[in-house]
Amino acid sequence: MNIRSCFAHDLFQGKTVFITGGGSGINLGIARNFAAVGADLGILGRSQDKLNAAAAELRALGARVSTHAADVRDYPALEKAMRDAREELGPIHTLICGAAGNFPLPAEQISPNGFKSVVDIDLLGSFHTCRAAFEQLQETRGNIIFISAGMAFMPYAFQAHVGAAKAGIDNMMRNLALEWGRFGIRCNSIAPGPIEGTEGVRRLVPEGSADALKQAIPLGRFGTPDDIGQLSVFLASPLASYITGTLVVADGGQNLPGSGAWTQLIMTEMAKAGKSSA
Incomplete structure (x- = not known):
């Protein structure tokens, strides 16, 4: 479904949306949907x-775009980056904390540095982003x-580091919603399921296992970047003006x-690859 069939094309006209991890995957899908409703876009990532490439795609949709090569840590x-984006586009109206790190590995094989790296990118990076944009x-x-x-509220095999980081993000989201509501700032989280065509699916879904995993999803399919992008536009829009401190699960x-x-899938495949000590 084209987002313009549901939202006015100028809904975010004159408003700046800043997205960390905005160069690819889910976050680029979010950027595309905001571009379709008139937003100006600041995208940040580690790869210029x-x-x-993302900026060229977004500009083709008519958006003004500023790019910022930086690490959220x-x-x-x-x-x-936040100051530069303001100078180029104007003050930030919507902030998407999307930068993340992940790799599937049994907890006994995760190095302290590997665990710290995921927490630093996801959780500390999200705080850095919010504080810099406040x-x-x-x-x-x-x-x-x-x-x-989903790892934030459900244990997943070989995702101890990610679950800890994402649970921390959701707790911080609620704290910021509580504290920053007095400034008129709303804070919410989206928990996507598997999103097709993303690095996350390529890393986390064992090769040849996609169809079996889809059968275990009640809606019978993986999500798309547009599924998350359209939800993001709704949550940032006036239609959601009384929603804050909420985790929205979009996982089919x-x-x-x-x-x-x-x-079952991941442990079987990881055992075949010799990565599990079980």
Whole structure:
């Protein structure tokens, strides 16, 4: 479904949306949907080549775009990116905290540095992003959307590091919603299920297992970047003006029966690859 069939094409005209991890995957899908409703876009990531390709795609949709090569773990670089985006596009109205790291590995094989890296990118990086954008969001009475995951509330095999980071993000989201509501800032999380064509699916769904996993999802399919992009536009829009402190699960019902199907698939495939000590 084209988002313009549901939302006015100028819904976000004159408003700046800043997206970390915006050069690819789910976050680029979010950017495309905001571009379709008139938003100006600041996208941040570690690869300038990816950012350039994403910017070209978004500009073809009519958006004004600024790109910022930086790591969310580097707070001074993030602050500079926020200042530069404001100068180019205007103050931030919607902030998408989408930068993330992941790799499937049994907990006994995750190095302390590997665990820390995921927590630093996901959780610390999300705090850095919110803190650096706070003054602009206070000015616009804007909103923040965090990209969470089912691992935040459901144990998944070989995802101990990700689950810890995402659970921390959702708790922080609620705290910020509580504290920053007085500034007119709304905070919510989206927990996507498997999204086709993304790096996450390529890394986490064992080759040849996609059809079996889809059968375990009540809606019978993987999501698309547009599924998450359209939901993001809704949550950032005036239609959701009284929604804050909420985790919205957009997973086709994947987590309703638990993570057993995922566990069976991933543990079998990882054992074949010799990565499990079980």
